[in-house]
Amino acid sequence: MIPAIAVRRLDKRFGATRILRGVDLMVEPHERHALIGPNGAGKSTLFNLIAGAARPSAGRIELYGADITRLAPAAICRRGLARSFQTTSFFAKLSVFDNLRCAAQIANRDRMRWWQRYTATREGDEHAEQVLDAVGLGERRDVIAGTLSYADQRALDLGLALASGAHTLLLDEPTAGMNRAEAARAVELIRAATAGRTLLMVEHDMDVVFGLADRISVLVQGEVIATGTPDAIRADPAVRAAYLGDIGEAGDAARGAAR
Ligand SMILES: Nc1ncnc2c1ncn2[C@@H]1O[C@H](COP(=O)(O)OP(=O)(O)OP(=O)(O)O)[C@@H](O)[C@H]1O
Ligand SMILES: [Mg+2]
Structure with missing residues (x-):
């Protein structure tokens, strides 16, 4: 199957600093994919590159198989x-x-x-x-x-x-600044609105992540260290070591609520 978004060996440098280091990320058509990771990991930078707002230093980005690496934001937008x-x-x-x-x-x-x-x-x-x-x-x-x-x-x-x-949406911290009730409503909206579409979202709120995502990728210091289902990510020792946040408890809480 052709991925909705394919990011291949993507690099981004600001001056001498390498912010993204060979990022590979595949988002399947119609999946809800969450990108998580600590502050400064490079999540928003990656979004900027995918949306065409900034140019990568190396690597390639595809939207449904088409190379969009060097397209302007408006052209990428017209492609959906x-x-x-x-x-x-x-x-x-x-x-x-x-x-x-x-x-x-x-x-x-x-x-x-x-x-x-x-x-x-x-x-x-x-x-x-x-x-x-x-x-x-x-x-x-x-x-x-x-x-x-x-x-x-x-x-x-x-x-x-x-x-x-x-047909493909990038949402960067869609529930930032919301209270619990607003965030819960936003999750339902996003779930309904993205049915039949593809979603890639950055989110720090683990209840939102575990409530919405089919799969999760974890970005740490400019590298994707794991991609998998919420259960697999929660159990991943490398994820727990590098980015525990409140991932265990929040994930468990989200699961408890869903039962
Ligand atoms: N235009 C820029 N010039 C230089 N450095 C930058 C630029 N944009 C981002 N950075 C640096 O790149 C790193 C990654 O930033 P980015 O905003 O992508 O992180 P993030 O994962 O989205 O963090 P957060 O969770 O806090 O939103 C940070 O160290 C940031 O200071
Ligand atoms: Mg950010």
Whole structure:
């Protein structure tokens, strides 16, 4: 099977410092894959490279088999990979619905000829309505985006990625800054929104990681030291030695809750 994302022997240097050291990472189509590791391990740097926001020093990145290593962010986005940012990426003065409609129409624009645009607009609006419900913002439809709560802003961010037609999503710490209840809601949203899509997410909250991920990769000092199912990662001695965090307890707690 062709991986959704294939990262091969990826290196990134900043000056003399080698931040990523021969990273290999395979994300299967339709899997939810979590990337975990200590602060400064290189997780966000890896996301930057995959999304095209920075260039690798060496190595190769493929999206469904196509080489995207040297493509610009917009070109990668058009190929169906969307990334959510920690900073807000929407129009603060537009309504929630108008934001989603914009994203849907921009996604359509490149594919449509002028004589198809009227239909495209209607389809874009319908798509925006579906996304609105998918991210649980139906009741906030006409609210000005800038006035949304933090958790709702993150939901809108996710919605923009979906409205753009992305089949592959990169989420960097999607529940950072949320309380327990908001994080639990975000997990359910992400689970629903990524059904039939591919997810690669960076996350420090082990309840979120173990609640969502089909597989986990562990990045330590710029190297992937393990990839496997949540059970395998929890039991991995190298992971426990290098990056214990609260992985054991949180993983067990998440498992207990799922029972
Ligand atoms: N533009 C840059 N120039 C120089 N060094 C950088 C740059 N970007 C990141 N780094 C360094 O690369 C290392 C990895 O940073 P990165 O942000 O990728 O870590 P991370 O795994 O995402 O950490 P966190 O969990 O804290 O978000 C850090 O030591 C950081 O200081
Ligand atoms: Mg980071």
